[in-house]
Amino acid sequence: MNKDPMQNPKFKRSAVQPEQAQQLIMPYVKQLGTEQVPLTEARGRFLAESVRAPHPYPHFRRSGMDGYALRSEDTRGASTDQPITFEVIDAVPAGSLPNVPLRPGTAARIMTGAKVPDEADAVVMLEMTEKQEQDGRTWMTLKREISAGTNLTPVGRELQAEDLLLEAGRMISAGETTVLATFGYHQVQVRRRPRVAICSTGSELLRVEEPLQDGRIRNSNTYTLACQVQDAGGEPYILEAIADDLQLAKQRVMKALEEYDIVITTGGVSVGDYDIMADLVQGGSLNLLFNKVAMRPGSVTTAAVYKDKLLFALSGNPGACFVGFELFARPAIRGMLGAPDPYLPHMEAVLGQDYDKINNFTRFVRGSLQFKEGKVFVHPAKLDESGVMITIKDSEVLIVIPPTSTGVKAGQLVTAIRLPQGG
Numbered sequence: 001m002n003k004d005p006m007q008n009p010k011f012k013r014s015a016v017q018p019e020q021a022q023q024l025i026m027p028y029v030k031q032l033g034t035e036q037v038p039l040t041e042a043r044g045r046f047l048a049e050s051v052r053a054p055h056p057y058p059h060f061r062r063s064g065m066d067g068y069a070l071r072s073e074d075t076r077g078a079s080t081d082q083p084i085t086f087e088v089i090d091a092v093p094a095g096s097l098p099n100v101p102l103r104p105g106t107a108a109r110i111m112t113g114a115k116v117p118d119e120a121d122a123v124v125m126l127e128m129t130e131k132q133e134q135d136g137r138t139w140m141t142l143k144r145e146i147s148a149g150t151n152l153t154p155v156g157r158e159l160q161a162e163d164l165l166l167e168a169g170r171m172i173s174a175g176e177t178t179v180l181a182t183f184g185y186h187q188v189q190v191r192r193r194p195r196v197a198i199c200s201t202g203s204e205l206l207r208v209e210e211p212l213q214d215g216r217i218r219n220s221n222t223y224t225l226a227c228q229v230q231d232a233g234g235e236p237y238i239l240e241a242i243a244d245d246l247q248l249a250k251q252r253v254m255k256a257l258e259e260y261d262i263v264i265t266t267g268g269v270s271v272g273d274y275d276i277m278a279d280l281v282q283g284g285s286l287n288l289l290f291n292k293v294a295m296r297p298g299s300v301t302t303a304a305v306y307k308d309k310l311l312f313a314l315s316g317n318p319g320a321c322f323v324g325f326e327l328f329a330r331p332a333i334r335g336m337l338g339a340p341d342p343y344l345p346h347m348e349a350v351l352g353q354d355y356d357k358i359n360n361f362t363r364f365v366r367g368s369l370q371f372k373e374g375k376v377f378v379h380p381a382k383l384d385e386s387g388v389m390i391t392i393k394d395s396e397v398l399i400v401i402p403p404t405s406t407g408v409k410a411g412q413l414v415t416a417i418r419l420p421q422g423g
């Protein structure tokens with residue numbers, strides 16, 4: 001221990017820019033292995049390999065209507081004054097095959113989704129026809145010409161065999177599931193989810209089920225982070241919170257780094273007497289990536305590497321912890337899942353209200369979105385300090401306020417980072 005606290009390396013920090021901090025992390029983000037899951041459990045998972053079409057789609061000539069399949073040339077000249085009558089010689093429900101070849105002047109009754117007889121090149125809707133039965137035979141009369149291809153979906157209308165269906169790294173949701181089910185992929189090769197250990201630090205922390213005590217607070221960050229990990233596609237593992245005891249923290253954090261793919265801690269990264277995480281990341285077997293970022297909230301956000309594992313030591317302040325996860329831990333998780341762009345999307349938006357706070361650092365201000373008169377507006381939360389938790393729930397975006405000595409006026413264009421909406 002240094003006698004003069006100011007000699008302690010936790011005070012000597014040089015800030016990196018937020019983008020720089022993101023880039024420092026990326027070399028340690030490696031795609032994880034793969035596993036096979038049933039299609040019913042593939043939602044939210046990331047495809048480990050590209051998927052191609054094993055056959056054209058549709059793979060047979062399909063009727064788009066209930067009606068009659070016929071040869072369009074046989075309808076030539078049909079009109080109200082000159083109806084043409086066809087003998088109906090077959091019936092093809094969906095799922096069945098035509099029974100007999102169509103001869104000129106004949107038609108087959110057909111249902112939506114059924115295979116069109118090879119000799120037919122069009123389907124006429126039932127409503128355009130009249131049916132007669134005589135001597136056990138069925139006839140159909142038509143009063144208009146039908147052009148080739150009418151109500152007939154050709155083979156390969158949507159896709160040819162070998163066409164790329166889904167690229168590796170794509171997240172599976174309803175549309176991807178449609179494709180996989182259509183082509184018979186009932187088992188899907190996906191990336192293993194990163195196992196993310198979450199560990200809050202702080203002697204003031206109560207478990208959520210504990211009654212309130214004066215001077216102490218409930219550990220909310222652990223639960224916030226568990227949701228964020230899930231939203232990002234990871235598997236959260238909630239570890240018991242650690243009191244402000246450096247040796248205990250070291251033991252627990254190092255063990256977690258051995259056992260999990262990523263470790264996230266919150267609290268204790270600033271310069272306080274009990275800010276143990278700030279001490280823990282110094283020296284030893286950890287390779288410190290950064291311990292100060294030129295941003296607010298979360299200027300004390302810290303990241304380090306042990307062997308090939310990432311440790312994110314986020315601020316204890318709930319707002320800073322939330323933002324630190326989205327900017328740094330989330331891209332690491334997405335990258336491990338093979339997502340082609342691991343970062344949250346951002347957009348240009350009109351600032352809805354003046355933002356008067358000045359700052360040397362870039363601010364990531366919690367805000368809401370509004371679509372008005374064809375424009376996107378963003379409104380900063382009324383309370384957005386690092387220690388404020390209540391506005392996290394209303395945040396749809398993080399409004400990026402670059403360093404400013406004057407603030408930013410309503411009406412100016414700003415960048416807004418779209419936050420994940422859960423689900």
Ligand SMILES: Nc1nc2c(c(=O)[nH]1)N[C@H]1C(S)=C(S)[C@@H](COP(=O)(O)OP(=O)(O)OC[C@H]3O[C@@H](n4cnc5c(N)ncnc54)[C@H](O)[C@@H]3O)O[C@H]1N2
Pocket residue numbers: 200201202204205217218219220221222266267268269270271272275297298299300314315316317318320386387
């Ligand atoms: N002298 C200085 N003091 C502080 C500085 C500084 O530069 N010089 N930085 C401030 C900033 S900015 C931040 S952010 C915080 C960072 O604090 P720590 O990361 O060290 O976190 P703690 O001290 O442990 O806690 C801060 C705050 O958050 C509450 N907390 C902690 N863990 C949880 C949890 N799991 N759930 C809910 N709330 C939690 C804790 O009780 C404190 O109120 O430091 C400033 N100080």
Ligand code: MOO
Pocket residue numbers: 295296297298299300301315317320385386387
């Ligand atoms: O570093 Mo702190 O900026 O308020 O989160």
Ligand SMILES: [Mg+2]
Pocket residue numbers: 267268269270271272274275316
């Ligand atoms: Mg502290």
